[in-house]
Amino acid sequence: MTVDALIEATARILVRDGFDKASTNRIAEKAGVSVGSLYQYFPSKEALVTAVIERHSQELMQVVRDALADAATLPMEQAVRVLVNAAIEAHRIDPELHRVLAEQIPRTGRPENTEVLSGETYALFRAYLEAHCEEFRAVDLGLAAFVCVTSIEALTHTAVVHHSESLSNEAFEVLIDEATRLIVRYLQ
Amino acid sequence: MTVDALIEATARILVRDGFDKASTNRIAEKAGVSVGSLYQYFPSKEALVTAVIERHSQELMQVVRDALADAATLPMEQAVRVLVNAAIEAHRIDPELHRVLAEQIPRTGRPENTEVLSGETYALFRAYLEAHCEEFRAVDLGLAAFVCVTSIEALTHTAVVHHSESLSNEAFEVLIDEATRLIVRYLQ
Amino acid sequence: MTVDALIEATARILVRDGFDKASTNRIAEKAGVSVGSLYQYFPSKEALVTAVIERHSQELMQVVRDALADAATLPMEQAVRVLVNAAIEAHRIDPELHRVLAEQIPRTGRPENTEVLSGETYALFRAYLEAHCEEFRAVDLGLAAFVCVTSIEALTHTAVVHHSESLSNEAFEVLIDEATRLIVRYLQ
Amino acid sequence: MTVDALIEATARILVRDGFDKASTNRIAEKAGVSVGSLYQYFPSKEALVTAVIERHSQELMQVVRDALADAATLPMEQAVRVLVNAAIEAHRIDPELHRVLAEQIPRTGRPENTEVLSGETYALFRAYLEAHCEEFRAVDLGLAAFVCVTSIEALTHTAVVHHSESLSNEAFEVLIDEATRLIVRYLQ
DNA sequence: TATGAATGAGCATTCATTCAT
DNA sequence: CATGAATGAATGCTCATTCAT
Structure with a gap:
């Protein structure tokens, strides 16, 4: 569930703000979890974007x-x-x-x-x-x-x-x- | 001449390092001028990239x-x-x-x-x-x-x-x- | 036994990775227990290091x-x-x-x-x-x-x-x- | 002058707070300059500490x-x-x-x-x-x-x-x- | 008792931009 | 006109610690 929320949040922020403004803190916040949790499931921002792709x-x-x-x-x-x-x-x-x-x-x-x-x-x-x-x-x-x-x-x-x-x-x-x-x- | 040097430097750095690593300081240095001069001719990094385009x-x-x-x-x-x-x-x-x-x-x-x-x-x-x-x-x-x-x-x-x-x-x-x-x- | 494993794991990680890289999660993992258990036996990372000393x-x-x-x-x-x-x-x-x-x-x-x-x-x-x-x-x-x-x-x-x-x-x-x-x- | 202020600030913070708490932001603040300036003169925190040594x-x-x-x-x-x-x-x-x-x-x-x-x-x-x-x-x-x-x-x-x-x-x-x-x- | 997902403050570092000289 | 030192907000990421199960 957290993973899905993160992927979805990433997709939405990518669309709204573009790649450069899609910070991991913003993504985590949007997904309703903490940055720490983001990094528990994805080793890097790149991995998150890869998951969205x-x-x-x-x-x-x-x-x-x-x-x-x-x-x-x-x-x-x-x-x-x-x-x-x-x-x-x-x-x-x-x-x-x-x-x-x-x-x-x-x-x-x-x-x-x-x-x-x-x-x-x-x-x-x-x-x-x-x-x-x-x-x-x-x-x-x-x-x-x-x-x-x-x-x-x-x-x-x-x-x-x-x-x-x-x-x-x-x-x-x-x-x-x-x-x-x-x-x-x-x-x- | 300075303008041309800046555009050319931007193009080369864009190619070599990608957009994210193309900092205005690096561009100015590569062009052989100071950042200050860069901003004398281009109001922003975006304007510079637009000129390259x-x-x-x-x-x-x-x-x-x-x-x-x-x-x-x-x-x-x-x-x-x-x-x-x-x-x-x-x-x-x-x-x-x-x-x-x-x-x-x-x-x-x-x-x-x-x-x-x-x-x-x-x-x-x-x-x-x-x-x-x-x-x-x-x-x-x-x-x-x-x-x-x-x-x-x-x-x-x-x-x-x-x-x-x-x-x-x-x-x-x-x-x-x-x-x-x-x-x-x-x-x- | 858990306590010993934790102390031993801490010692080994201290040696291998140095103090800065010796995170409690890594120590717990190396000791084969969860972080939670680590904190059940040691109130802080410092206490663990003290035990090693x-x-x-x-x-x-x-x-x-x-x-x-x-x-x-x-x-x-x-x-x-x-x-x-x-x-x-x-x-x-x-x-x-x-x-x-x-x-x-x-x-x-x-x-x-x-x-x-x-x-x-x-x-x-x-x-x-x-x-x-x-x-x-x-x-x-x-x-x-x-x-x-x-x-x-x-x-x-x-x-x-x-x-x-x-x-x-x-x-x-x-x-x-x-x-x-x-x-x-x-x-x- | 900025360089000296940074080295001195680093030394004082190292003494007061220890290495782990000596953050570059704190050092810069103590030195009365911005982090950016710190990194203009020292490529890394390590380089700063080396200069103090x-x-x-x-x-x-x-x-x-x-x-x-x-x-x-x-x-x-x-x-x-x-x-x-x-x-x-x-x-x-x-x-x-x-x-x-x-x-x-x-x-x-x-x-x-x-x-x-x-x-x-x-x-x-x-x-x-x-x-x-x-x-x-x-x-x-x-x-x-x-x-x-x-x-x-x-x-x-x-x-x-x-x-x-x-x-x-x-x-x-x-x-x-x-x-x-x-x-x-x-x-x- | 044991677990491990979750937290979030904190860190080192970057970079577009400004402005006094 | 040109300079480049200075700025500081923002970023990706880490890790000691907590707590519901």
């Missing part, structure tokens, strides 16, 4: 995993649409947190945060491509997965994180169409 | 501007290829600085750094699309520019910043082909 | 007591030699602990640690002098005991604690000769 | 150096008396500080504080012995210097630091006689 990543990946499981047997266009939808849904879990995590966290050691967040997606999507390779042109699957995942991630991330207020639901629908078209025609 | 953006944008000027009269496929090449070239100007700027700088206030870096690109590319709209399907030009610019930026950024060491020159050539195909077929 | 002093004093009992009936030169040997033996019981105790422990209140360690020796040696006063010149016995005990303690302490590695067994034998001569001729 | 050692050694220069041409007994007097005078410079420095400072790295404080004395006294070796029996000069310096240091240290209040001036005179006798007869 981990928790957020797991939530994100669950959405992506579910989507790719659903997509496994669908033809390519529908599969891509499912994935694009999932990407948007994932970014909407906690867009502000996602943004802070993506932009503001000093690297905590290899591998890159970005890769941590997208590495599994890449692998899962590549697996889909392998299973469906007869539906599209011959291409290096690793490269294709990189192009598709990077593009979908960038489009949905930018749309959700930077333009959510200015984009209507219809606009999002259109964006989904366009992103799907981008990927499908690329693969054909 | 500004200078880097200008260098980046000059590459992009030149490329789009070159591309203005080219047919779409060649134009897109020129733009993709320019994006890679731009990211290679100072990839480490670009990365620090993109990832590690606490937001300095609206508008987003990302937008600062890509906002003009978006406008320039949209202008190209307007001038060449008969070469491709009917589509919302703003949306199309967003999709294209965001995708190209993400692919080239990720490739240059995160995978430069592991990618051969030929691999970059293939990536350019793929990125070009992605955009061209999307627009067709 | 006490135990070490008792071990030391046993050696000294035995030596002076042996020396009681010996003529002066042999008696002094026995005492010097005992002093070296005593310092060799746990030289590292002795050093930490002597140098690094913040005073825990009157009486001085040094006096705790040497006070009884002083009294015992004075008693020997009283019993053998006809063997040497007339002198204030308290003063003579102070001079002898302080010198023997300093010589053996410095030799064992600071120069053990660099001193061969023969060198120690010579040192014993010299220390004995120092005291014997002083008393004559 | 250094200053105190220099004061001590000046007394000892002067005494041994005076003693150089004197016959042994007078020379030893001069040295014993100097040892007492040296310990009286700042007995409380000497005690804290000798007993309470966590080792700051090789060489031992004790050796730092007494190493030069040892060398100087050995030089005296070399120059006067025909006045006493044949003996290993290094060993003799060790025995003499260690004994004198221990006797004067213990007397001044631990028994100053309880010892009258006459008692000190007697102690000087005894210490001189101890050394002189040892060397004869």
Whole structure:
């Protein structure tokens, strides 16, 4: 319970104040425990932030995993649409947190945060491509997965994180169409 | 001269030590002036970082501007290829600085750094699309520019910043082909 | 048993990590009990350290007591030699602990640690002098005991604690000769 | 001036509160400057304490150096008396500080504080012995210097630091006689 | 009796910023 | 204009001690 409260408090303070202002004393106070307790469960501020990243990543990946499981047997266009939808849904879990995590966290050691967040997606999507390779042109699957995942991630991330207020639901629908078209025609 | 030295020193320290370790005293020392002088020319550390962003953006944008000027009269496929090449070239100007700027700088206030870096690109590319709209399907030009610019930026950024060491020159050539195909077929 | 384990753990951690790093939690862990139990038997960290000093002093004093009992009936030169040997033996019981105790422990209140360690020796040696006063010149016995005990303690302490590695067994034998001569001729 | 004030404040706080309670903030406050200034002149608390040790050692050694220069041409007994007097005078410079420095400072790295404080004395006294070796029996000069310096240091240290209040001036005179006798007869 | 989670004051250190010279 | 000593709030983290179970 204390651990959860600390992770949650860290996430909220990261969002509200940014990484630099997220002091361990403030986090502990917000979590309703003392600094001492914080350090009983996390050896350093970095470990706490890592736990936040981990928790957020797991939530994100669950959405992506579910989507790719659903997509496994669908033809390519529908599969891509499912994935694009999932990407948007994932970014909407906690867009502000996602943004802070993506932009503001000093690297905590290899591998890159970005890769941590997208590495599994890449692998899962590549697996889909392998299973469906007869539906599209011959291409290096690793490269294709990189192009598709990077593009979908960038489009949905930018749309959700930077333009959510200015984009209507219809606009999002259109964006989904366009992103799907981008990927499908690329693969054909 | 002092101003230039300060901006350059800030950029180098940002790259070498990261944002958190880039203290104004260290920057001043590296620039060969006193902290006092630093504050004579820049009202705050943030202003200094903003100046670095500004200078880097200008260098980046000059590459992009030149490329789009070159591309203005080219047919779409060649134009897109020129733009993709320019994006890679731009990211290679100072990839480490670009990365620090993109990832590690606490937001300095609206508008987003990302937008600062890509906002003009978006406008320039949209202008190209307007001038060449008969070469491709009917589509919302703003949306199309967003999709294209965001995708190209993400692919080239990720490739240059995160995978430069592991990618051969030929691999970059293939990536350019793929990125070009992605955009061209999307627009067709 | 718990008390012994705690004292032993404290001694070992004092030696290994020094006073500053010897936290009560670490001591309790090393002793295989909880901090709570530590505070059930010792009211404070200071009390624990005092117990370590006490135990070490008792071990030391046993050696000294035995030596002076042996020396009681010996003529002066042999008696002094026995005492010097005992002093070296005593310092060799746990030289590292002795050093930490002597140098690094913040005073825990009157009486001085040094006096705790040497006070009884002083009294015992004075008693020997009283019993053998006809063997040497007339002198204030308290003063003579102070001079002898302080010198023997300093010589053996410095030799064992600071120069053990660099001193061969023969060198120690010579040192014993010299220390004995120092005291014997002083008393004559 | 700031540097001197800091060293002096450190010395006074070391004496008053002991090493553990000598916080850098308290030291700075006592010195009448801010912590920031403290760290402008000393890279760490340890460096500050080292400076205190250094200053105190220099004061001590000046007394000892002067005494041994005076003693150089004197016959042994007078020379030893001069040295014993100097040892007492040296310990009286700042007995409380000497005690804290000798007993309470966590080792700051090789060489031992004790050796730092007494190493030069040892060398100087050995030089005296070399120059006067025909006045006493044949003996290993290094060993003799060790025995003499260690004994004198221990006797004067213990007397001044631990028994100053309880010892009258006459008692000190007697102690000087005894210490001189101890050394002189040892060397004869 | 034993436990160990919780406490929170305290510490060493950093750094953006000011201002007298 | 330039200097750089001075400031002091703020930070990450430790540890002796308590107390509900």
